[in-house]
Amino acid sequence: MQDSVSIPKIVIVGGGAGGLELATTLGHKLGKNHQAQITLIDPNRVHLWKPLLHEVVAGSLDTGMEALSYRAHSSENHYYFRLGAMDGLDKTHKQISLAPLFDHHGKQILKPRKIDYDILVIALGAKCNDFGIEGVHENCFKLDNKEEAEDFHLSFLNRFLQFSETAHDGENVSIAIVGAGATGVELSAELYNAVDRLEQFGVDKIHHQSLQVTLIEAAPRILPALDEGIATKAGKTLTDLGVNICVNRNVKGVSSYTLHTSESDIHADLLVWAAGIKAPAFLSELQLITNRIHQIEVEETLHAIGEDAIYAIGDCAFLKPDHAERPVPPTAQAAHQMAAFCAKNIIRQLKKQPPKKFRYCDHGALVSLGRFQTFGSLLDQLFHKHWLIEGGLAHWAYASLYRQHQLALHGYWKTFWIIVSSLIEKRIKPKLKLY
Template sequence: MNEPIANNALFVAEPAQSVGHHVVIVGGGASGLELATQLSEQFRRKGSGSVTLLDRARTHLWKPLLHSVAAGSMDPGEHEVDYLAQAYWHNFRFRFGEMIGLDRANKRVAMAATYDEDNQIITPARSIPYDTLVIAIGSVTNDFGTPGASEFAVPLETVDQAKRFNRRLINACLRAQTQADPIRPGQLHVAIIGAGATGTELAAELYRTTREVVAFNMDRIKPDADIKIILVEAGPRVLPALPEHISSSAMDFLKNLGVDVRTNARVAEVSATGIRLASGESIAAELVVWAAGVKAPDVLREIGGLETNRINQLVVTSDLQTTRDTNVFAMGDCAQCPYPGSDTPVPPRAQAAHQEASHLLKQLQNHIEGKPIRPYRYRDFGSLVTLGKYKTIGNLMGFVDGRSFRVEGFIARFMYRSLYKMHEYAVSGGRRVFFSVLGRSLSRRSEPQVKLH
């Protein structure tokens, strides 16, 4: 939607904010929620502006945790942040709904109406005014138009999708346990398309949780004979973004677990009974997860006349401003940000989103006051991958002459968990993090270690 929307009768036009500079942040993911929380606190101390956060969900969950939700090893309710409560506690406004258009001439964001499961309207279509706009709506699964992928494969973009996969997994086990017929070949097989961090972590996690589920008196299911995890990667190795020695270590570990790893295997079609590879081979699977690629949401394609790339990312300069409007910024997975010294842009990683939020927190005040903005410089501190409770591996960078070195075991696992604690601290502060960790540790002692419903 590129035409003016401020006077469109289909939209309820919210009034402009009366106090100071109004910053609207679209997207409550890792970068958006961190920026909204800390910028509103900054404005409260200085009395210089206000913040409104827009999101189509009501709660936030750190996206790298979605594979654990899907596998059933994590209860999302213990980790979700309620946007309304967060806004109340930290002095910003939250508006529930999805961005569907942008009117740059009148500085307004168009939001779609929202409805409940009974098709009753919750919030009307409306437009939100801004002085400065920050777009941080993340990424969605890119199935590259593979036939059947959108219909039969489950993506892992949202908490609801992760919960849906886990319910289907539990239902498949219950069905196999109670059906009159023998368990058929492929009935309890899971095919994961894409061996990046999400796919690889999910494969290892599922190996453990499926066995824990059937241990609850599902004695008809024989884990080693009936349950199979297949990890399919189009490229030559798993974890292609990490150094080859880490990829090789992860590959050996997955194979030793019993995960069926297929590399150089491009998926040509997904069906209700499994997948078909480009080689012609068919792989039977009751459940298929698509984790093979990402793109920015389709709504960003030329939104408001802004420049986008082939995967819908907003093209930004080194200061995170969009190339055609200095009052519109973008960060996180939905932004194509230059990476000095590299031919590729800043990678879509959690550490990049955190760094960009921290950068804008410092620089938006300069923008508001008409002062120069310092350019953003991405620092790659390496990558960590957790393979369930079994193993955590990765490489760290930037500490010794810019060189990388391998970490694994307790140190790697501690650092992996620390990344999430840093995000929790940025959003909730030290006191809330302490009590939430304490509460989760106590509840896990009295409940099953895996979701059973």
């Protein structure tokens, strides 16, 4: 791949579910033939698909196996990778700025930088939303990235180590999770899975009842964004596992080991915040139109409103098409579709063709309770009907979401070999990561 000043510069900020797929597609369609220079920017050296994070927490997934190195991937897929975090935008000079980069000792490695673009795609995702509630940041674990998930995993293991050495009869390890959306629900089940594995490994005093998960939700039911049938079934499976579900509970504040809710205080050894989403706050300072959770409002072409050189996709974009009842949801499914569509519109823009309008295609929703059960609804596009599914079929549909992401990044052959090698690794490695 050669650098050139005469070809258009396409800069994609954020190498997540949407941005990385987009960089890969454009790398092959434009970068390979030097029709454009594609640059992907991310503050991390490796990519891990976010829906896998609750498995990282529980130790059922080894990040070393699943994480993808941006640098290696970019060299094979005809785009450039630059390590850094966007912190500003100069629309007049078509430049973005990157914050200085520090190493893990706090030593500055790179000074602030400016990157030129002809077309900019903002795909820097979202994080969980603490709604300004005091104490969340200081006292709760979050699951916004690999590091946070690994941090919680270690704390989880350490707490059980302590428990196995010092516990008395009838005691347990308590974990309170705020937010009973897909993340909170899936995490609850994965934690019980992890404890069952610890029991199988023969760790002293540990058995299924050693864990007490409490799941707290402000809405009247768990999985408020999903079909009620799925929520009922998932709720029953969780209750059977031992999860204590508290709905209609607003958390007002958090202090050490305690959630202060509208009704009472909930004490737990580990607190997890998995509620809501919000995009990075600096997006609201970029002279782009944003909503109250800092998402960039986009037109149906995925251009930021009023901008012809700036697109936004994925969780950091807000799109409510005229014909639709609801905005496009912040999911991996939507980010995947937006990435594929955005690539097409960028190619049209370079050919000076008019942009097309994005149509979100809802294929349904799935929630996986690990080895215990998977539930979901598939949307029949022909009859506009939801089919509730569970068991093997639902599990297969759930797994295929990640396969789609892998296919977009690696193509058929490499994905095939990745699946084979991960099946082999799963056979020969312990079923729980203990470090």
